[in-house]
Amino acid sequence: MQVTINGKNYDVEKNTTILKACKDAGIEIPTLCHDDRLSPSGACRLCLVEVEGWKNLHTSCTAICKDNMVIQTHSDKVIKGRQEVLDLLISNHPLECLTCEKSGACKLQDYCYEYGITEGTYRWEMKKPYFDSSNPFYNFDSRKCILCGLCVRVCDELQGTSAIGFENRGFETNVATPFNEGLINSTCVSCGNCVSVCPVGALEPKSKEKFRYWETRDVRTTCSYCGVGCQMDLVVKGNKVVDVKPAFDALNEGLLCVKGKFSYNFLSHPDRLKRPMVKKDGVFVETSWEEAYNLIVNKMKSVKEYYGSEAFAGLTSARCTNEENYLFQKMFRAVLGTNNVDHCARL
Amino acid sequence: MMTKERMDSIKEVLKPKIVEKLIGEDKVELRGDEVVLKGEYYKKQVRIALKNCDIVDPTNIEEYIAFDGYYALYDSLTKKKPGDIVEEIKNSLLRGRGGAGFPTGRKWDEAYRYQADKKYIICNADEGDPGAFMDRSILEKDPHSVLEGMALGGYAIGSDQGYIYVRAEYPMAVKRLEIAIKQAREYGLLGENIFGTGFNFDIELRLGSGAFVCGEGTALMESIEGRRGMPRPKIHRTAHVGLWGKPTIINNVETLANVPVIINKGYEWFRGIGTEESPGTKVFALVGKVENAGLVEVPMGMTLREIIFDIGGGAQDGKEYKAVQTGGPSGGCIPADLIDTPVDFESLGKIWSIMGSGGMVVMDENTCMVDIAKFFLDFSVEESCGKCVPCREGTKRMYEILDRITKGEGVEGDIERLEELSETVSSASLCGLGQTAPNPVITTLKYYRHEYEDHIHNKSCPAKSCKPLIKYFIEDTCIGCTRCAKACPVSCISGKVKELHVIDQSMCIKCGACYDVCPVKPIKAVSII
Numbered sequence A: 001m002q003v004t005i006n007g008k009n010y011d012v013e014k015n016t017t018i019l020k021a022c023k024d025a026g027i028e029i030p031t032l033c034h035d036d037r038l039s040p041s042g043a044c045r046l047c048l049v050e051v052e053g054w055k056n057l058h059t060s061c062t063a064i065c066k067d068n069m070v071i072q073t074h075s076d077k078v079i080k081g082r083q084e085v086l087d088l089l090i091s092n093h094p095l096e097c098l099t100c101e102k103s104g105a106c107k108l109q110d111y112c113y114e115y116g117i118t119e120g121t122y123r124w125e126m127k128k129p130y131f132d133s134s135n136p137f138y139n140f141d142s143r144k145c146i147l148c149g150l151c152v153r154v155c156d157e158l159q160g161t162s163a164i165g166f167e168n169r170g171f172e173t174n175v176a177t178p179f180n181e182g183l184i185n186s187t188c189v190s191c192g193n194c195v196s197v198c199p200v201g202a203l204e205p206k207s208k209e210k211f212r213y214w215e216t217r218d219v220r221t222t223c224s225y226c227g228v229g230c231q232m233d234l235v236v237k238g239n240k241v242v243d244v245k246p247a248f249d250a251l252n253e254g255l256l257c258v259k260g261k262f263s264y265n266f267l268s269h270p271d272r273l274k275r276p277m278v279k280k281d282g283v284f285v286e287t288s289w290e291e292a293y294n295l296i297v298n299k300m301k302s303v304k305e306y307y308g309s310e311a312f313a314g315l316t317s318a319r320c321t322n323e324e325n326y327l328f329q330k331m332f333r334a335v336l337g338t339n340n341v342d343h344c345a346r347l
Numbered sequence B: 001m002m003t004k005e006r007m008d009s010i011k012e013v014l015k016p017k018i019v020e021k022l023i024g025e026d027k028v029e030l031r032g033d034e035v036v037l038k039g040e041y042y043k044k045q046v047r048i049a050l051k052n053c054d055i056v057d058p059t060n061i062e063e064y065i066a067f068d069g070y071y072a073l074y075d076s077l078t079k080k081k082p083g084d085i086v087e088e089i090k091n092s093l094l095r096g097r098g099g100a101g102f103p104t105g106r107k108w109d110e111a112y113r114y115q116a117d118k119k120y121i122i123c124n125a126d127e128g129d130p131g132a133f134m135d136r137s138i139l140e141k142d143p144h145s146v147l148e149g150m151a152l153g154g155y156a157i158g159s160d161q162g163y164i165y166v167r168a169e170y171p172m173a174v175k176r177l178e179i180a181i182k183q184a185r186e187y188g189l190l191g192e193n194i195f196g197t198g199f200n201f202d203i204e205l206r207l208g209s210g211a212f213v214c215g216e217g218t219a220l221m222e223s224i225e226g227r228r229g230m231p232r233p234k235i236h237r238t239a240h241v242g243l244w245g246k247p248t249i250i251n252n253v254e255t256l257a258n259v260p261v262i263i264n265k266g267y268e269w270f271r272g273i274g275t276e277e278s279p280g281t282k283v284f285a286l287v288g289k290v291e292n293a294g295l296v297e298v299p300m301g302m303t304l305r306e307i308i309f310d311i312g313g314g315a316q317d318g319k320e321y322k323a324v325q326t327g328g329p330s331g332g333c334i335p336a337d338l339i340d341t342p343v344d345f346e347s348l349g350k351i352w353s354i355m356g357s358g359g360m361v362v363m364d365e366n367t368c369m370v371d372i373a374k375f376f377l378d379f380s381v382e383e384s385c386g387k388c389v390p391c392r393e394g395t396k397r398m399y400e401i402l403d404r405i406t407k408g409e410g411v412e413g414d415i416e417r418l419e420e421l422s423e424t425v426s427s428a429s430l431c432g433l434g435q436t437a438p439n440p441v442i443t444t445l446k447y448y449r450h451e452y453e454d455h456i457h458n459k460s461c462p463a464k465s466c467k468p469l470i471k472y473f474i475e476d477t478c479i480g481c482t483r484c485a486k487a488c489p490v491s492c493i494s495g496k497v498k499e500l501h502v503i504d505q506s507m508c509i510k511c512g513a514c515y516d517v518c519p520v521k522p523i524k525a526v527s528i529i
């Protein structure tokens, strides 16, 4: 199938959306409510394009390419439509970029900049504010919410929890938990996937750090909490981890759980063990790896000699990978000679 | 099991009895061999969808059968193939009565051709337009016509399950439907093996909670599936991917009530009524400042004048007729000089209005067109589902501008801003609600721009209806009867008996009580300026 985008011809497969066709062709289309992993919504209306022969502008995320379609992605009419949408959104959005933690990583901010929208033409009535800070890990601020619905869909379609939905209608529509009882009283498991998809600063981690996204760099790593091996980007300012973003081109496809997403404070915690410790005269003192291993080996040998193999029991952790767990049990069975091995996941 | 013989004998015994009783009560007369309601109001009406209303007892299935009910279903199941039914409806050129006027036969054809293990047919009985009660009357007074229409649709497209999505605020309609479904099952006209033909079809009710947007086809399906009623993006046709992802036909109550009659009498007969492109009739809820308000069913193509003046008796209380609003909150205001426009899908479209589901609100000289636009927009603002930006944010901003204008706070540029917002909201919204919400503004701006300008530039309301812009004033023709002073709820009128009375403008709340009671004739001493 062939389509013409901005005067150039492209081959596309059947059932491709215009948005995808444009993306494949390297043409950037702004979106606020789209996520390849989720069902299309058509809520933000920013991905509008012009299609020859169609009366109205059309959202490219919900329109399927047809053979010989002629598409304009940046015509005057399209730009004007997008500007109006952004104008309407920013008119009902607090202009708190100076203090907003999302600044620098906010799609609304970026697009308003790109499309030349300043404070909004219609800064009249604002919607009633609603805050939910009951979750221990993140806050919700309805004033900043642009109702893209990504959080609701990610919670429902990928996380499978359906803790949040929409309440009220029209101008007063909000994202909320059932009967507005607050996140802490909902089925929310604090996975933070809603926080990760929020394009603006409506859902924000309760960060203890002050940082700006332009001061940070991303460091790709593997989550150390369990053996699944989710990939994530540590957001690092100086030498300190200040945020965690799930990685997209990985098995976890942009998802994390509460531990991977929010529990990174131990990394730079003052109590964190950085070197092996041995007890000398009743107190732990730092030592070298060499000495620590020697101590372990010697103790194991002597225990086995005096008390026999059945004196050992090994308990391993879910933070280890399958391979590590395999090695652990092999060490107990083959080296120490006991079947007394177990795993914390049994609990 | 129901048989033709049983239906024939019910009809033979019952029909003469019913007719005799109604003629005795002087309620009906015979027009040819049709039994029609009697009276001036019904003379110009042609009733297809409402043909049984107020004639048969809606709680007795036998009375429906006595008036040819379920014969269309019998003939279709025993003598015709599903494709024949689709052809018949296609040939009839029946167009959806729920608002958009989409050709019903074409819709059915799509679902008929689409292979699937399960298909659904939905009757849209959500009727959310303010002031509309066309569907409600059919449901309450002739529920079986809808059930039969659905069964015919089910047979045509190959569906064995129907749903009626009816608003819970219609308790009587719900009750009548429950009775009708129960009776139809008892008589073997719903359920398994209908007329012994092996065709199975059943209907369930689903109650809506009165959100206007749930009348939109895909939002309605979301609601039936148990989610919040918000329109789906239109990627596939619902005739292919609808309820629970299966091919689904959704039709309005009135559309479905037309189906059995078309099947019974044939498409040629149907096309003989109405206009070439919009055959048949349309039911309207004639309301507002009209002498005889009520439901009317007239052939398409009848002029507004005939409906409003000949049937409706013109504007109320001898006032001057000013405009009519058709199509509810998605429709447009039609000025008096277009009163001879024929009412059909094409003609109304040409003058920027729509047929809609059949709301017809008559306005008189005291109706302010800016205020009317504001009234309808307010409805859309309240009923927007909140999903998409142009409708959620845009209609609200339009409302705010209109509100300012009617308060005398309009500013230069407001009209242009309204026009721009109208364009954005109608062209960029996701569903029909947003796409049509600006229509009342667009049409009043088109036909009554001077009223907007008067409000903005001269701070005056030509219809003398916007309170912040008017003043009550007592002229020196005052006879000093003191009635106004007694009527004033805030006691801001002073004056002695038989002397000129004066209104304290700073306290006046502009309720108009003084104007209403002033007995001076022919021109009242209280004037509105």
Ligand SMILES: Cc1cc2nc3c(=O)[nH]c(=O)nc-3n(C[C@H](O)[C@H](O)[C@H](O)COP(=O)(O)O)c2cc1C
Pocket (backbone or CB within 6 Å): B095, B096, B097, B098, B099, B100, B101, B102, B104, B124, B125, B126, B127, B128, B129, B212, B213, B214, B215, B216, B217, B218, B250, B251, B252, B253, B255, B256, B357, B431, B432, B433
């Ligand atoms: C906001 C909105 C509300 C609607 N409400 C109704 C309604 O109450 N009843 C109805 O029959 N159609 C309603 N419709 C039209 C339906 O979407 C659909 O077109 C119709 O039910 C199809 O039936 P028809 O072809 O028989 O008219 C509504 C449409 C919109 C956009």
Ligand code: SF4
Pocket (backbone or CB within 6 Å): A151, A154, A155, A159, A161, A162, A163, A164, A187, A188, A189, A190, A191, A192, A193, A194, A195
């Ligand atoms: S944290 Fe996870 S479970 Fe809780 S609302 Fe967000 S996505 Fe749903």
Ligand code: SF4
Pocket (backbone or CB within 6 Å): A144, A145, A146, A147, A148, A149, A150, A151, A152, A175, A194, A197, A198, A199, A200, A202, A203
């Ligand atoms: S909280 Fe964020 S992700 Fe959720 S709807 Fe609002 S803007 Fe979208």
Ligand code: SF4
Pocket (backbone or CB within 6 Å): B213, B230, B231, B383, B384, B385, B386, B387, B388, B389, B391, B392, B429, B430, B431, B432, B433, B434, B435
């Ligand atoms: S146009 Fe209005 S009612 Fe329709 S989807 Fe958008 S917000 Fe909802």
